[in-house]
Amino acid sequence: MSEVSLIISREVIALTKKNPSERKEEIRKAAVQVISNLGFHKTTTDKIAEAAGLSVGTIYNYFEDKEEILSYIFEVEREKLKSFFSDLNDSAQSPAKKLRLLLDRHFEMALENKKESKLLIDHRQMPVRKVSVEILDYSILLKSCFQSILEEGIASGGVRDDLDPELISGMIIGAADSVVVKSFFTDESPDEIFKGVSERIIRALLHGILSSKNQQV
Amino acid sequence: MSEVSLIISREVIALTKKNPSERKEEIRKAAVQVISNLGFHKTTTDKIAEAAGLSVGTIYNYFEDKEEILSYIFEVEREKLKSFFSDLNDSAQSPAKKLRLLLDRHFEMALENKKESKLLIDHRQMPVRKVSVEILDYSILLKSCFQSILEEGIASGGVRDDLDPELISGMIIGAADSVVVKSFFTDESPDEIFKGVSERIIRALLHGILSSKNQQV
Amino acid sequence: MSEVSLIISREVIALTKKNPSERKEEIRKAAVQVISNLGFHKTTTDKIAEAAGLSVGTIYNYFEDKEEILSYIFEVEREKLKSFFSDLNDSAQSPAKKLRLLLDRHFEMALENKKESKLLIDHRQMPVRKVSVEILDYSILLKSCFQSILEEGIASGGVRDDLDPELISGMIIGAADSVVVKSFFTDESPDEIFKGVSERIIRALLHGILSSKNQQV
Amino acid sequence: MSEVSLIISREVIALTKKNPSERKEEIRKAAVQVISNLGFHKTTTDKIAEAAGLSVGTIYNYFEDKEEILSYIFEVEREKLKSFFSDLNDSAQSPAKKLRLLLDRHFEMALENKKESKLLIDHRQMPVRKVSVEILDYSILLKSCFQSILEEGIASGGVRDDLDPELISGMIIGAADSVVVKSFFTDESPDEIFKGVSERIIRALLHGILSSKNQQV
DNA sequence: TATGAATGAGTCTTCATTCAT
DNA sequence: CATGAATGAAGACTCATTCAT
Numbered sequence: 001m002s003e004v005s006l007i008i009s010r011e012v013i014a015l016t017k018k019n020p021s022e023r024k025e026e027i028r029k030a031a032v033q034v035i036s037n038l039g040f041h042k043t044t045t046d047k048i049a050e051a052a053g054l055s056v057g058t059i060y061n062y063f064e065d066k067e068e069i070l071s072y073i074f075e076v077e078r079e080k081l082k083s084f085f086s087d088l089n090d091s092a093q094s095p096a097k098k099l100r101l102l103l104d105r106h107f108e109m110a111l112e113n114k115k116e117s118k119l120l121i122d123h124r125q126m127p128v129r130k131v132s133v134e135i136l137d138y139s140i141l142l143k144s145c146f147q148s149i150l151e152e153g154i155a156s157g158g159v160r161d162d163l164d165p166e167l168i169s170g171m172i173i174g175a176a177d178s179v180v181v182k183s184f185f186t187d188e189s190p191d192e193i194f195k196g197v198s199e200r201i202i203r204a205l206l207h208g209i210l211s212s213k214n215q216q217v
Numbered sequence: 218m219s220e221v222s223l224i225i226s227r228e229v230i231a232l233t234k235k236n237p238s239e240r241k242e243e244i245r246k247a248a249v250q251v252i253s254n255l256g257f258h259k260t261t262t263d264k265i266a267e268a269a270g271l272s273v274g275t276i277y278n279y280f281e282d283k284e285e286i287l288s289y290i291f292e293v294e295r296e297k298l299k300s301f302f303s304d305l306n307d308s309a310q311s312p313a314k315k316l317r318l319l320l321d322r323h324f325e326m327a328l329e330n331k332k333e334s335k336l337l338i339d340h341r342q343m344p345v346r347k348v349s350v351e352i353l354d355y356s357i358l359l360k361s362c363f364q365s366i367l368e369e370g371i372a373s374g375g376v377r378d379d380l381d382p383e384l385i386s387g388m389i390i391g392a393a394d395s396v397v398v399k400s401f402f403t404d405e406s407p408d409e410i411f412k413g414v415s416e417r418i419i420r421a422l423l424h425g426i427l428s429s430k431n432q433q434v
Numbered sequence: 435m436s437e438v439s440l441i442i443s444r445e446v447i448a449l450t451k452k453n454p455s456e457r458k459e460e461i462r463k464a465a466v467q468v469i470s471n472l473g474f475h476k477t478t479t480d481k482i483a484e485a486a487g488l489s490v491g492t493i494y495n496y497f498e499d500k501e502e503i504l505s506y507i508f509e510v511e512r513e514k515l516k517s518f519f520s521d522l523n524d525s526a527q528s529p530a531k532k533l534r535l536l537l538d539r540h541f542e543m544a545l546e547n548k549k550e551s552k553l554l555i556d557h558r559q560m561p562v563r564k565v566s567v568e569i570l571d572y573s574i575l576l577k578s579c580f581q582s583i584l585e586e587g588i589a590s591g592g593v594r595d596d597l598d599p600e601l602i603s604g605m606i607i608g609a610a611d612s613v614v615v616k617s618f619f620t621d622e623s624p625d626e627i628f629k630g631v632s633e634r635i636i637r638a639l640l641h642g643i644l645s646s647k648n649q650q651v
Numbered sequence: 652m653s654e655v656s657l658i659i660s661r662e663v664i665a666l667t668k669k670n671p672s673e674r675k676e677e678i679r680k681a682a683v684q685v686i687s688n689l690g691f692h693k694t695t696t697d698k699i700a701e702a703a704g705l706s707v708g709t710i711y712n713y714f715e716d717k718e719e720i721l722s723y724i725f726e727v728e729r730e731k732l733k734s735f736f737s738d739l740n741d742s743a744q745s746p747a748k749k750l751r752l753l754l755d756r757h758f759e760m761a762l763e764n765k766k767e768s769k770l771l772i773d774h775r776q777m778p779v780r781k782v783s784v785e786i787l788d789y790s791i792l793l794k795s796c797f798q799s800i801l802e803e804g805i806a807s808g809g810v811r812d813d814l815d816p817e818l819i820s821g822m823i824i825g826a827a828d829s830v831v832v833k834s835f836f837t838d839e840s841p842d843e844i845f846k847g848v849s850e851r852i853i854r855a856l857l858h859g860i861l862s863s864k865n866q867q868v
Numbered sequence: 869t870a871t872g873a874a875t876g877a878g879t880c881t882t883c884a885t886t887c888a889t
Numbered sequence: 890c891a892t893g894a895a896t897g898a899a900g901a902c903t904c905a906t907t908c909a910t
Contacts, residue, residue, distance in 0.1 A: 023894085041258050045880060055896045060881070143395070150426075160428045163421055166399070167392055167414070171421070174391005175384055178360065182383070197384070204380055204388070208425030209367075211377045262905060263872095272871045274907080283905065457873085475692050478900060489875045494902065577829070584860075594862045597855055600833070601826055601848070605855070608825005609818055612794070616817070631818070638814055638822070642859030643801075645811045674890095695883060697893095706892045708886080717884065 024062045027052050028076065031069045032116055040070060074138050077116065081138070085145045095153035096202060102145060103176060103198035110180045111190050143169045168205070175201045241279045244269050245293060248286045253331070257287065291355050298355070302362045312370035313419065319362060320393060320415035327397045328407050360386045385422070392418045458496045461486050462510065465503045470548070474504060508572050515572070519579045529587035530636060536579060537610060537632035544614045545624050577603045602639070609635045675713045678703050679727060682720045691721065725789045732789070736796045746804035747853060753796060754827060754849035761831045762841055794820045819856070826852045 030052035035043045045066055049056045063069050084105055088098055109116065146169035153159030179197050183190045247269035252260045262283055266273045280286050301322055305315055363386035370376035396414050400407045464486035469477045479500055483490045497503050518539055522532055580603035587593035613631050617624045681703035686694045696717055700707045714720050735756055739749055797820035804810035830848050834841045 020894095044878085056880090057882080057897060058895055061894065066880070153426075158428060159426050163426055164417060167396065167417060168421060168426060170395025171388040171392040171418070174394060175388040177391060178387025179384065200381060200384060201388070204385060204425075206425050206427050208421075208423050209370075209376050209380055209385060210423050211375060261903085266872095273905085274872065275870050277906070278869065454873095479902075480900080490901085491876065491903080492874055495873065500901070587860075592862060593860050597860055598851060601830065601851060602855060602860060604829025605822040605826040605852070608828060609822040611825060612821025613818065634815060634818060635822070638819060638856075638859075640859050640861050642855075642857045643804075643810050643814055643819060644857050645809060671890095696885080697883075700893095707884085708893065709891055711885070712890060 020062070023058075024072075027054070027059055027062055027069065028073055032073055035070070035073075036114070036116070073116075078138050078141055081141055081145070085148075089148075095149050095156065095158060096206060098149045098152075099146065099172070099205075100198050100202050102149065103172065103201060106176050107180070107194040107197060110183065111194060114184075114190075139173075143173060146172050172201060172205065237279065240271075240275075241289070244271070244276055244279055244286065245290055249290055252287075252290075295355050295358050298358055298362065302365075306365075312366050312373065312375060313423065315366045315369075316363065316389070316422075317415050317419050319366065320389065320418060323393050324397070324411040324414060327400065328411060331401075331407070356390070360390060363389050389418060389422065454496070457492075458506075461488070461493055461496055461503065462507055466507055469504070469507075512572050512575055515575055515579065519582075523582075529583050529590065529592060530640060532583045532586075533580065533606070533639075534632050534636050536583065537606070537635060540610050541614070541628040541631060544617065545628060548618075548624070573607075577607060580606050606635060606639065671713070674705075674709075675723070678705070678710055678713055678720065679724055683724055686721075686724075729789050729792050732792055732796065736799075740799075746800050746807065746809060747857065749800045749803075750797065750823070750856075751849050751853050753800065754823065754852060757827050758831070758845040758848060761834065762845060790824070794824060797823050823852060823856065 027048065031043070031048045034047050034051050038047070045056050045059060048069070049059055052059070059069075063072065085102070088101060091098075093101065143166070147165045150159060150163070150165040150168055154161050154163070154165070176197075179193060183193045186193065244265065248260070248265045251264050251268050255264070262273050262276060265286070266276055269276070276286075280289065302319070305318060308315075310318065360383065364382040367376060367380070367382040367385055371378050371380070371382070393414075396410060400410045403410065461482065465477070465482045468481050468485050472481070479490050479493060482503070483493055486493070493503075497506065519536070522535055525532075527535065577600065581599040584593060584597070584599040584602055588595050588597070588599070610631075613627060617627045620627065678699065682694070682699045685698050685702050689698070696707050696710060699720070700710055703710070710720075714723065736753070739752060742749075744752065794817065798816040801810060801814070801816040801819055805812050805814070805816070827848075830844060834844045837844065
């Protein structure tokens with residue numbers, strides 16, 4: 001067998017046999033697809049398999065059971081978020097700018113990846129037994145990211161210290177979610193909807209909603 | 218059939234038969250109870266029947282199917298909210314005060330009726346096919362209530378007119394939900410958690426989060 | 435409603451609606467039927483349901499799961515055996531006679547109820563997790579019955595006291611089982627096969643197999 | 652392919668390739684191991700492969716299907732027994748002595764090879780469709796060995812001729828099995844349990860269980 | 869109307885077997 | 890021959906819904 005043919009046969013292998021993590025990734029994507037269309041409970045293992053172009057049995061070679069697929073989806077999203085937030089913290093930005101960038105990412109993700117985004121907003125209701133305690137839930141993680149920035153702002157004196165960072169984080173995420181949810185049900189192009197939203201959220205948050213002339217309502 | 222037995226049977230009927238709307242209400246309450254304990258998907262019709270002290274079959278005399286029970290639950294909640302909001306609008310309060318009062322109601326309900334409250338926050342996930350378009354979703358209604366007050370504030374000049382009322386409503390609801398959700402998972406007494414929250418949310422909303430000395434962050 | 439019509443309506447109920455224990459008994463019989471034909475592992479819940487003239491779901495109204503059906507079958511058999519043995523002990527028979535009668539019952543049951551009998555002999559292999567320790571296994575119970583008679587014989591001096599009653603019980607049951615098993619695979623009528631077997635087993639057991647003239651082999 | 656790589660590949664082959672019967676034997680041993688631990692039905696082909704240090708596919712190069720593995724296991728055991736019995740018959744022992752030696756072998760095997768032993772006792776329950784009629788079942792073979800010795804005893808006059816050798820064989824095997832089964836579930840060391848059992852079984856069998864003084868029970 | 873036993877379509881999950889490499 | 894990922898038929902179990910009483 002010549003060296004060339006050896007290489008060829010390697011290529012052939014590469015084309016047909018996937019390495020395990022690729023397969024797992026395919027299944028994850030298919031699951032995200034189906035779950036965000038149908039919701040977790042109407043999503044059957046058969047449908048995930050079909051969407052992934054596999055047979056049911058194969059799914060069980062990569063995941064213990066149906067719930068583990070969901071756990072894995074969130075695990076991946078958490079890792080992405082952690083990584084982004086770590087980079088964000090390494091950059092020398094003002095807290096306000098950081099809030100903006102974190103929100104921007106939120107909307108960019110929603111744009112690029114409607115499915116994941118829908119799923120992430122919806123997930124609170126899913127009865128996932130197996131997600132162990134030590135693994136932070138995605139929404140808790142997201143909130144803690146915003147909290148962390150706010151606390152930094154308080155520490156540096158820019159942000160009022162009589163605020164509850166957790167509460168304010170809830171406000172930010174709530175505002176963002178309401179926009180994303182709106183984008184699910186509107187015909188308007190998401191681009192249009194998301195344009196300038198981070199900006200507006202942050203501005204309202206920083207300066208309040210009162211008109212400058214009259215500070216009484 | 219003897220007279221005696223007739224009387225007896227009347228008494229029996231008197232004891233068991235209720236007027237239809239009472240029965241429906243009993244079933245609704247039982248369903249709220251069970252659903253908020255177990256989540257919609259682990260809630261079986263048998264369990265609802267048991268909680269209502271009825272048999273399964275009876276439920277189907279008052280509701281077409283399981284989903285209709287859920288629709289009805291939200292219908293009732295929407296009616297309550299509409300009624301409250303109507304009264305609120307009739308009162309001569311400032312917009313800021315109205316926002317406070319609407320938030321207060323939110324938390325009072327959460328306190329009094331943890332079950333309904335949990336359910337209302339959770340409902341987005343429920344696969345209710347039959348909720349027809351014309352029936353406004355509870356959360357949409359709630360948002361529109363806040364929006365309406367904000368628009369009033371803008372009209373009267375107290376609130377800045379460069380804000381998106383929908384966005385700000387989302388912020389308020391997001392903040393509120395995050396507190397309520399927190400109360401589900403914490404050992405702290407809900408009274409303690411909810412004390413002064415409306416106040417704090419409104420204050421942050423009105424004046425922003427920047428420290429007064431330094432308006433740059 | 436007259437008394438007569440009351441009674442009639444009760445009878446009507448009696449004819450159509452079975453009381454729970456009757457249904458359970460029907461399922462038990464169907465299960466015995468199917469299991470002894472196919473073995474426990476090839477017996478599907480569907481087949482049991484079909485044999486019982488019911489649908490799968492109904493079975494699960496009476497049994498927790500498939501294994502519980504098996505547990506129940508043995509529970510019933512153990513109860514029957516206990517009851518028989520209790521009566522046997524109340525009678526004033528010699529130990530030898532008791533052994534005979536217990537064996538006779540064994541074969542009578544095998545005759546009348548081939549299915550149950552096959553199942554009882556086969557059951558050791560079935561992976562029944564749920565049979566709790568305190569519930570004596572049928573075969574252990576049967577052995578303990580024989581043991582008990584033998585110990586009585588030893589106590590009264592008729593039986594040698596240098597024997598291990600457990601071992602001898604094993605001998606008796608082994609002999610009996612081998613005959614019953616043979617009856618499963620032979621064309622000979624079971625009546626013919628079982629005729630006089632108890633007698634022969636007991637005789638061999640009591641006096642041994644050596645020819646009387648020569649006590650050396 | 653260069654010469655070097657050829658040599659390497661030959662060495663690899665030399666390390667992994669075994670002659671077919673060795674491989675088959677490895678698989679057989681692994682299967683015995685796994686089956687007697689888990690029972691036939693919880694034994695998967697994957698587990699057998701793992702225990703054999705092979706991959707599933709390989710097993711199917713040596714066996715048609717899963718059941719054939721089981722057939723083969725018993726085939727091997729039957730051959731071993733036949734060989735032993737042939738040697739036993741060639742020796743000039745009294746029938747009583749032969750019974751003793753055959754029983755001794757039974758218990759020695761149980762001692763040495765708990766796994767096989769358990770499997771042999773349990774096998775009646777296994778749903779082996781493919782074991783063809785011409786292949787004698789192990790337990791039938793064992794019984795026929797005992798029968799043959801007993802018939803020799805009858806022929807030579809030492810054993811009473813009014814006995815059914817098949818029945819007596821059943822007694823012996825039943826007694827033996829009950830001891831072996833006991834050893835599976837007891838903490839007592841098997842050595843202790845098996846010590847002198849053959850002796851005791853044969854003695855009881857030869858002379859019966861009646862106390863010598865009193866031949867009535 | 870109330871009852872609740874019966875129904876059976878629908879799910880998740882397992883595992884013997886195949887086959888491309 | 891060895892490999893082991895992929896297959897998909899089969900089975901246990903659930904539960905919304907019906908209907909005879």
